[in-house]
Amino acid sequence: MDSILVTGNGPLSGQIPIAGAKNACLTLMPATLLSEDPLTLTNAPRLSDIKTMTQLLQSLGAEVSSLQDGQVLAMSSHDLTSHTADYDIVRKMRASNLVLGPMLARLGQAVVSLPGGCAIGARPMDLHVEGLEALGAEIELKDGYLHAKALGGLKGAVHEMRFASVGATENIVMAATLAKGTTVLKNAAREPEIVDLVNCLRKMGAQIAGEGTSTIEIQGVDRLHGATHQVVSDRIELGTYMLVPAICGGEVELLGGRKSLVESFASKLEEAGVSISETAKGLKVSRKNGPVTSVDVITEPFPGFPTDLQAQMMALMCTAQGVSVLEERIFENRFMHAPELVRMGAQIEVHGGTAKVTGVDQLKGAPVMATDLRASVSLILAGLAAEGETTVSRVYHLDRGYEHVVGKLEGVGAKIERIKSQ
Numbered sequence: 012m013d014s015i016l017v018t019g020n021g022p023l024s025g026q027i028p029i030a031g032a033k034n035a036c037l038t039l040m041p042a043t044l045l046s047e048d049p050l051t052l053t054n055a056p057r058l059s060d061i062k063t064m065t066q067l068l069q070s071l072g073a074e075v076s077s078l079q080d081g082q083v084l085a086m087s088s089h090d091l092t093s094h095t096a097d098y099d100i101v102r103k104m105r106a107s108n109l110v111l112g113p114m115l116a117r118l119g120q121a122v123v124s125l126p127g128g129c130a131i132g133a134r135p136m137d138l139h140v141e142g143l144e145a146l147g148a149e150i151e152l153k154d155g156y157l158h159a160k161a162l163g164g165l166k167g168a169v170h171e172m173r174f175a176s177v178g179a180t181e182n183i184v185m186a187a188t189l190a191k192g193t194t195v196l197k198n199a200a201r202e203p204e205i206v207d208l209v210n211c212l213r214k215m216g217a218q219i220a221g222e223g224t225s226t227i228e229i230q231g232v233d234r235l236h237g238a239t240h241q242v243v244s245d246r247i248e249l250g251t252y253m254l255v256p257a258i259c260g261g262e263v264e265l266l267g268g269r270k271s272l273v274e275s276f277a278s279k280l281e282e283a284g285v286s287i288s289e290t291a292k293g294l295k296v297s298r299k300n301g302p303v304t305s306v307d308v309i310t311e312p313f314p315g316f317p318t319d320l321q322a323q324m325m326a327l328m329c330t331a332q333g334v335s336v337l338e339e340r341i342f343e344n345r346f347m348h349a350p351e352l353v354r355m356g357a358q359i360e361v362h363g364g365t366a367k368v369t370g371v372d373q374l375k376g377a378p379v380m381a382t383d384l385r386a387s388v389s390l391i392l393a394g395l396a397a398e399g400e401t402t403v404s405r406v407y408h409l410d411r412g413y414e415h416v417v418g419k420l421e422g423v424g425a426k427i428e429r430i431k432s433q
């Protein structure tokens with residue numbers, strides 16, 4: 012397994028291009044299953060999770076071609092040959108469950124493996140199931156698979172989710188586009204990736220209103236047609252690289268970044284003493300005078316502070332002046348990066364869903380292990396600020412969500428290299 016070697020070398024400056032959003036692309040790709048006509052996505056990120064979704068769609072009979080070095084995905088679901096999402100693929104990536112709603116709506120049946128355990132928490136699918144059942148689906152669990160049927164077609168309904176789950180919102184909205192009548196989804200998630208999905212579905216002929224708010228209304232139509240859609244910028248990649256000048260000092264321009272994608276995160280950074288300004292090409296972030304000040308963070312559904320930036324923010328807080336408290340409210344086991352950061356000299360105490368971080372003057376390089384996608388990049392950020400060498404192993408987690416991380420960081424002057432396994 013490859014590892015990444017980082018050597019802290021002071022302030023970093025330059026430009027970093029932000030890719031299309033992994034999490035948007037992973038819900039836009041299954042939307043192809045809703046129509047017989049082609050769906051083309053531009054600005055797709057080059058990531059292993061996108062390859063996994065490609066494999067899954069191909070296993071269902073969809074055609075997926077990766078063009079222009081992977082930035083364009085040309086898909087067609089004209090002739091679907093299967094309605095089963097196999098455990099071998101689903102266990103690699105939870106977002107595989109996003110084929111459930113579209114298959115059920117288009118084919119009247121779907122069999123999707125439950126994703127099983129995940130490093131950052133249990134992540135069940137009860138909210139997806141409840142929403143689809145409200146639309147008239149019959150769903151049962153057999154041999155680890157959800158068997159869903161709606162042979163007479165789905166029917167619009169009013170449904171309120173118990174929690175604003177991102178994936179459940181996406182599955183229910185996609186399913187409702189082809190249901191008979193009107194669906195009103197209450198307590199829906201408001202993430203920008205959902206807005207992006209709805210924009211694409213609308214181009215395909217869906218009738219939807221209210222995306223980006225807690226109530227989404229979908230008027231079912233008989234069929235959806237083809238479309239071309241540009242994937243929205245990745246706000247998590249954006250937030251991660253905004254932390255580069257915050258933790259190392261310097262000034263970095265994030266090309267394609269927009270403040271509206273990371274409002275709550277950006278205001279925490281500003282509170283900590285980081286400067287952020289919008290430019291014609293994106294966002295400019297800088298820290299020039301001394302270390303940042305500690306701030307407290309609570310993760311919440313959008314527009315709150317994103318759980319997917321909690322690990323990276325913790326790395327910054329390890330180097331801040333003062334004590335900060337980070338509370339994780341979305342996932343029950345998302346502090347696995349803490350003991351790795353402690354190996355680098357950080358002072359962190361974890362109690363349940365809360366971590367108390369006391370800033371230290373200087374992190375020290377160490378061999379550390381990536382435990383999940385966002386944890387792995389938090390260790391790289393810490394390595395950039397540390398004295399000496401940090402080796403991050405198990406970087407396959409990183410390949411799931413960050414394209415060209417080494418090249419992007421080298422571009423702003425970081426000393427970083429990928430060490431190939433023997």
Ligand code: UD1
Binds near residue numbers: 033105138
């Ligand atoms: C998506 C993102 C992920 C992000 C998360 C929260 C994708 C591909 N992934 O994941 O990066 O961290 O949103 O912003 O978009 N839950 C249930 N029952 C369900 C569904 C979820 O209890 O049926 C719980 C989960 O265990 C978790 C919480 O709800 O504790 C949030 O999950 P959800 O919003 O569904 O996240 P995902 O869509 O899986």
